[in-house]
Amino acid sequence: MLTAREPLSLAPAVAEVFETVKRRNPGELEFHRAVHEVLEIVAPVVERHPEYVEAKLLERICEPERQIIFRVPWTDDRGQVHVNRGYRVEFNSALGPYKGGLRFAPNVTASIVKFLGFEQVFKNALTGMPIGGGKGGADFDPKGRSDGEIMRFCQSFMTELHRHLGEHTDVPAGDAGVGERELGFLFGQYKRITNRYESGVLTGKGIAWGGSQVRPEATGYGTVYFVEEMLRMRDTSFDGRTVVVSGSGNVAVHAIEKAQQLGARVVACSDSSGFVHDADGIDVELLKEVKFVERARISAYAERRGSRATFVPEGCVWDVDCEIALPCATQNELDEEHARRLIERGLIAVGEGANMPCTAEAVKLFREAGVAFGPGKAANAGGVATSALEMQQNASRDSWTFEYTERRLLEIMRSIHATCYETAEEYGMPGDYLAGANIAGFVRVADAMLALGLI
Numbered sequence: 283m284l285t286a287r288e289p290l291s292l293a294p295a296v297a298e299v300f301e302t303v304k305r306r307n308p309g310e311l312e313f314h315r316a317v318h319e320v321l322e323i324v325a326p327v328v329e330r331h332p333e334y335v336e337a338k339l340l341e342r343i344c345e346p347e348r349q350i351i352f353r354v355p356w357t358d359d360r361g362q363v364h365v366n367r368g369y370r371v372e373f374n375s376a377l378g379p380y381k382g383g384l385r386f387a388p389n390v391t392a393s394i395v396k397f398l399g400f401e402q403v404f405k406n407a408l409t410g411m412p413i414g415g416g417k418g419g420a421d422f423d424p425k426g427r428s429d430g431e432i433m434r435f436c437q438s439f440m441t442e443l444h445r446h447l448g449e450h451t452d453v454p455a456g457d458a459g460v461g462e463r464e465l466g467f468l469f470g471q472y473k474r475i476t477n478r479y480e481s482g483v484l485t486g487k488g489i490a491w492g493g494s495q496v497r498p499e500a501t502g503y504g505t506v507y508f509v510e511e512m513l514r515m516r517d518t519s520f521d522g523r524t525v526v527v528s529g530s531g532n533v534a535v536h537a538i539e540k541a542q543q544l545g546a547r548v549v550a551c552s553d554s555s556g557f558v559h560d561a562d563g564i565d566v567e568l569l570k571e572v573k574f575v576e577r578a579r580i581s582a583y584a585e586r587r588g589s590r591a592t593f594v595p596e597g598c599v600w601d602v603d604c605e606i607a608l609p610c611a612t613q614n615e616l617d618e619e620h621a622r623r624l625i626e627r628g629l630i631a632v633g634e635g636a637n638m639p640c641t642a643e644a645v646k647l648f649r650e651a652g653v654a655f656g657p658g659k660a661a662n663a664g665g666v667a668t669s670a671l672e673m674q675q676n677a678s679r680d681s682w683t684f685e686y687t688e689r690r691l692l693e694i695m696r697s698i699h700a701t702c703y704e705t706a707e708e709y710g711m712p713g714d715y716l717a718g719a720n721i722a723g724f725v726r727v728a729d730a731m732l733a734l735g736l737i
């Protein structure tokens with residue numbers, strides 16, 4: 283029986299590869315963990331495929347095809363100069379152009395971008411769509427910055443990055459700290475420099491200028507659809523269930539919306555300043571107003587909700603009891619202690635809307651307790667899948683309706699669930715979505731790399 287995300291020593295076939303990764307990427311702990319997880323799970327697969335070993339597939343898959351690090355100088359509203367660091371890791375293009383978001387946050391490092399890029403390769407493969415994997419961003423903190431400052435930063439960032447992009451080469455999207463406003467400034471600068479209205483070069487665009495219906499909702503909705511499938515396999519559903527969602531950004535708000543549409547009661551959500559508890563169920567329209575229009579802190583939601591909601595400053599949302607947990611904020615936010623408590627209080631399912639929000643130890647507990655666990659690689663793949671749908675619409679100069687696009691998203695999430703479920707069964711680990719997702723994604727990428735020769 284294979285185990286996943288447990289601190290096991292690696293099989294000899296893959297241990298050497300892991301040592302090389304650590305040596306080449308010293309101190310990059312997030313990246314090491316992401317690689318370790320995949321190597322641990324695919325070790326028996328590699329043993330069945332001597333052709334992978336001969337072609338040094340593992341070594342090649344762990345080494346990005348290209349990594350770009352660049353200076354981003356910009357001026358604030360007072361004319362003061364700032365210098366940030368920009369990144370783009372073009373990880374793997376065996377299945378299509380590099381595809382993956384840009385993140386603007388003060389804690390962005392090469393390790394974070396590489397871990398996200400590595401995950402993205404397998405996630406994108408799981409969607410079954412023709413997209414490779416990449417990721418990028420900058421150690422820029424957009425919080426408290428004016429629109430003018432955000433625009434100047436985005437323009438400076440794109441002035442360097444544009445030379446590496448193209449609709450057939452590398453197609454970024456948004457991620458934490460990069461939404462429609464930032465993508466607008468980035469796309470505007472790309473268009474100005476290249477003198478091309480190349481819609482397919484970025485996804486997550488506004489509807490009026492080449493974007494797709496459902497893209498803003500896709501990651502959150504997709505996460506809920508994935509969990510709905512896991513629940514269906516256990517003859518249950520969201521209906522009447524108590525749910526907690528962390529974060530109150532793009533992914534979180536839309537996960538709350540869809541979970542409530544399916545009959546759940548979402549009783550808490552958060553941001554980095556604390557969490558709100560609202561026993562009647564979060565008022566998602568008010569939350570959107572506070573977070574997306576006013577760009578205020580989550581405490582403003584509780585103030586506007588009056589006595590029905592409480593704000594807990596500095597509190598952790600995972601102290602709130604729930605049957606379904608949807609971590610949608612950031613990496614390593616839900617640890618072993620939280621996992622233990624949640625399990626004791628009746629947790630039945632977890633869907634990772636964020637990338638790697640549960641620590642390795644938390645995941646181990648969920649799996650041991652028989653909690654249905656949807657790893658981010660599969661559960662949050664709806665965002666990138668809908669980005670690929672946006673690329674399809676851009677290529678055919680078409681735009682689809684909300685209903686049609688959402689139906690496509692639902693079909694894709696069901697198919698990703700089925701792939702993970704069936705792959706886990708095939709490898710003797712029924713119900714282990716973590717193993718199913720990693721193995722299915724890996725095999726698709728590995729087979730394509732073999733077919734393309736030694737490049």
Ligand code: NDP
Nearest residue numbers: 457458459501529530531532533553554611612636637665
């Ligand atoms: P946003 O920037 O829109 O939202 C992030 C949210 O998480 C904010 O509410 C933020 O609060 C909160 N947050 C950040 N750190 C913490 C913390 N330590 N404790 C509590 N809350 C915190 O990002 P997205 O919603 O786009 O992305 C969230 C996650 O989902 C990321 O891991 C991202 O990689 C992943 N993801 C996103 C996709 C997308 O389509 N957007 C696609 C697939 C994955 P604050 O405002 O205070 O910082």
